[in-house]
Amino acid sequence: MRGFVTLEGVRHAYGGAGTQLAVDNLTLAIEKGEFAAVVGPSGCGKSTLMKLATGLQFPQNGVVTVAGEVVEKPVKIAGMAFQAPTLLPWRTTLDNVLLPLEIVEPHRKRIRRDRAAYRERAEALLAQVGLDGAGDKFPWELSGGMQMRASLCRALVHEPQLLMLDEPFGALDAFTREELWCVIRDIHAASGVTIILVTHDLREAVFLADRIFVMSARPGHILVEKQIDFPRPRDLELTYAAPFQDMVHELRGHIVEARK
Numbered sequence: 001m002r003g004f005v006t007l008e009g010v011r012h013a014y015g016g017a018g019t020q021l022a023v024d025n026l027t028l029a030i031e032k033g034e035f036a037a038v039v040g041p042s043g044c045g046k047s048t049l050m051k052l053a054t055g056l057q058f059p060q061n062g063v064v065t066v067a068g069e070v071v072e073k074p075v076k077i078a079g080m081a082f083q084a085p086t087l088l089p090w091r092t093t094l095d096n097v098l099l100p101l102e103i104v105e106p107h108r109k110r111i112r113r114d115r116a117a118y119r120e121r122a123e124a125l126l127a128q129v130g131l132d133g134a135g136d137k138f139p140w141e142l143s144g145g146m147q148m149r150a151s152l153c154r155a156l157v158h159e160p161q162l163l164m165l166d167e168p169f170g171a172l173d174a175f176t177r178e179e180l181w182c183v184i185r186d187i188h189a190a191s192g193v194t195i196i197l198v199t200h201d202l203r204e205a206v207f208l209a210d211r212i213f214v215m216s217a218r219p220g221h222i223l224v225e226k227q228i229d230f231p232r233p234r235d236l237e238l239t240y241a242a243p244f245q246d247m248v249h250e251l252r253g254h255i256v257e258a259r260k
């Protein structure tokens, strides 16, 4: 199977063989540079897909590959951001962004010597997401939206080839969420990073993704795959256009079916 991220015939149960399956016969392939979104009913295995693709869980059956290699340990070329920004309260925003570099090789070896260059990179990322000058602030001095921006910088600081976003904007108000859609859109356009986004928000999926995968109810597998051909760069105005709303409506229908 070809693709930058592939799952082929994947079966997984958290309790091991003989326990209830989380995903079964889960098969999909995501191309390099693609922006993929995964939607589906609650508990269908979306987060499990993310854990399998990043080597935080391993399948009982089937194969997962990233960048042509079978996933057998945590995937170093991936960055991740979740619904809770989970910034460390005793570190400044900048030091939170630098954290992965203190853990992930080859940066870990270099960070002491090259700290100034790494700081510069982190500051450039903060500026890119609209947080210039906020590096010295502590997380509790930032709004929820600002914390999520910082968490995105932390996911990107080691220049991952794959960015995994699991409900990253779920806890934010509608306006902040839409601002962050634009931040992610611009990061994707500028860096060409491959992105997999898990979301409950179908407008978010249609606005951001090149392709949307709809999962079945548990045990999850892919029911429908939709190519989203709205031209880029996409503007928020698009979300009010009839073809956009038709697509959201169609996806909603698939999820209603999947829940049955």
Ligand SMILES: Nc1ncnc2c1ncn2[C@@H]1O[C@H](COP(=O)(O)OP(=O)(O)OP(=O)(O)O)[C@@H](O)[C@H]1O
Pocket (backbone or CB within 6 Å): 014, 015, 021, 022, 040, 041, 042, 043, 044, 045, 046, 047, 048, 049, 218
């Ligand atoms: N650590 C775990 N131990 C046991 N079961 C788990 C564990 N994590 C998830 N599950 C179960 O596996 C199934 C899939 O979970 P997963 O979190 O992947 O679903 P999801 O689609 O991301 O859910 P949601 O949309 O509610 O966030 C769920 O039914 C869940 O209860």
